[in-house]
Amino acid sequence: MGFFKKLKEKFVVEPEGKEENDERKEELEVEKESELEADDSTSELEGETESVEEEIPSDEEPTLPSEGEEEPLQEEESIASKFKNGLAKTRNSFTSKINDLVARYRTVDEDFFEELEEVLISADVGVSAVMEIIEELEMEVKRQNIKDTKQVKEVISEKLVELYYGNDNQQNIEELKQNPEGLTVYLIVGVNGVGKTTTIGKLAHQLQSEGKKVTLAAGDTFRAGAIEQLDEWGKRANVHVVKHTEGSDPAAVIYDGIQSAKSRKSDVLICDTAGRLQNKVNLMNELSKVKRVIEREIPGAPHEVLLVLDATTGQNAMSQAKTFSESTDVSGIVLTKLDGTAKGGIVLAIRNELEIPVKLVGLGEKVTDLETFDANAFVYGLFADMIEDQENEEEEF
Numbered sequence: 001m002g003f004f005k006k007l008k009e010k011f012v013v014e015p016e017g018k019e020e021n022d023e024r025k026e027e028l029e030v031e032k033e034s035e036l037e038a039d040d041s042t043s044e045l046e047g048e049t050e051s052v053e054e055e056i057p058s059d060e061e062p063t064l065p066s067e068g069e070e071e072p073l074q075e076e077e078s079i080a081s082k083f084k085n086g087l088a089k090t091r092n093s094f095t096s097k098i099n100d101l102v103a104r105y106r107t108v109d110e111d112f113f114e115e116l117e118e119v120l121i122s123a124d125v126g127v128s129a130v131m132e133i134i135e136e137l138e139m140e141v142k143r144q145n146i147k148d149t150k151q152v153k154e155v156i157s158e159k160l161v162e163l164y165y166g167n168d169n170q171q172n173i174e175e176l177k178q179n180p181e182g183l184t185v186y187l188i189v190g191v192n193g194v195g196k197t198t199t200i201g202k203l204a205h206q207l208q209s210e211g212k213k214v215t216l217a218a219g220d221t222f223r224a225g226a227i228e229q230l231d232e233w234g235k236r237a238n239v240h241v242v243k244h245t246e247g248s249d250p251a252a253v254i255y256d257g258i259q260s261a262k263s264r265k266s267d268v269l270i271c272d273t274a275g276r277l278q279n280k281v282n283l284m285n286e287l288s289k290v291k292r293v294i295e296r297e298i299p300g301a302p303h304e305v306l307l308v309l310d311a312t313t314g315q316n317a318m319s320q321a322k323t324f325s326e327s328t329d330v331s332g333i334v335l336t337k338l339d340g341t342a343k344g345g346i347v348l349a350i351r352n353e354l355e356i357p358v359k360l361v362g363l364g365e366k367v368t369d370l371e372t373f374d375a376n377a378f379v380y381g382l383f384a385d386m387i388e389d390q391e392n393e394e395e396e397f
């Protein structure tokens with residue numbers, strides 16, 4: 001079976017039992033509505049039950065950040081359409097360049113590969129990753145005796161997924177590690193302005209919607225406004241935020257965060273940190289002090305050190321990744337603003353050059369626009385138009 005067809009079956013064809021799921025969803029909505037009505041009636045008694053509200057810790061009952069207000073509940077978007085929408089800019093640029101190339105070169109030859117190389121480099125795939133893909137493609141084209149450039153599109157998509165997952169081709173998505181025995185700690189690092197705070201807010205929301213209890217620690221005590229900003233996210237997501245004053249020791253904030261998360265019986269503690277790249281020694285000292293505190297308090301923690309990078313900054317993001325991974329053991333990348341760039345190929349450059357997996361991607365500004373990275377869904381998002389076109393061609397035929 002062709003790779004496009006495989007992707008289509010994986011992401012587009014409606015899974016069996018969807019109708020039953022839809023019915024169950026409707027039932028749940030009815031249940032929820034009646035619960036809300038019940039809530040309304042208790043609120044009328046508020047004056048008489050003043051103490052009840054105080055007995056419930058703020059993160060006892062996770063609720064959606066802006067339930068019914070800023071972001072009304074929406075039909076859950078499929079992973080395929082999230083990646084398709086989020087990668088629209090990259091896809092439009094990439095698809096038109098590849099289509100143009102295929103139209104100009106009917107048969108596969110050396111010049112075709114040279115131009116294809118340029119198209120991939122212009123999408124920020126990264127020189128060494130591009131070389132690897134082109135080499136693989138040339139071999140595959142020979143092996144399958146492909147002459148028609150149209151057929152190459154499908155092989156490129158397959159090679160991109162293979163490049164991401166390596167030779168073992170294990171098609172797993174990049175789930176965040178968890179502590180099966182208690183508190184899970186995620187340390188979030190990255191320079192200012194990359195969307196670190198927004199990512200922490202989105203992640204807190206995501207974990208809460210999975211039923212987990214979350215605490216945030218405002219460890220970026222350096223940047224003016226960082227504590228307030230995190231606090232604001234905490235309020236919106238109804239999550240407890242541990243904070244000290246600006247300029248205080250980040251390691252002390254994180255220590256308090258751990259104690260607070262433990263006593264509140266939180267499942268996850270997300271720690272913000274300051275990202276000063278100007279002074280690498282400071283950065284290194286600060287991060288290692290914070291890590292030492294976490295390791296001492298919870299053996300095996302932090303379970304993830306996530307580096308937040310802004311996809312729109314291209315090579316800059318790559319050099320930040322290099323500096324941070326020299327300062328601390330980065331276990332995964334969160335690539336924000338993938339929706340804001342036509343150069344989404346940077347995902348592959350990061351994986352190939354730094355050998356650090358991209359674990360989460362930011363595909364928009366909404367609180368729900370943070371997705372676990374899935375290379376198949378990513379490639380589906382890049383080639384969605386071609387996959388649909390191929391279907392139409394087959395139908396016409």
Ligand SMILES: Nc1nc2c(ncn2[C@@H]2O[C@H](COP(=O)(O)OP(=O)(O)OP(=O)(O)O)[C@@H](O)[C@H]2O)c(=O)[nH]1
Binds near residue numbers: 197198335337364
């Ligand atoms: N389109 C889009 N915008 C994003 C995404 N992630 C963050 N942003 C936006 O990027 C801007 C900066 O994000 P913040 O989280 O406030 O980051 P910051 O305050 O500049 O600095 P840090 O928190 O230190 O990174 C905000 O306007 C966010 O809405 C994303 O995935 N897509």
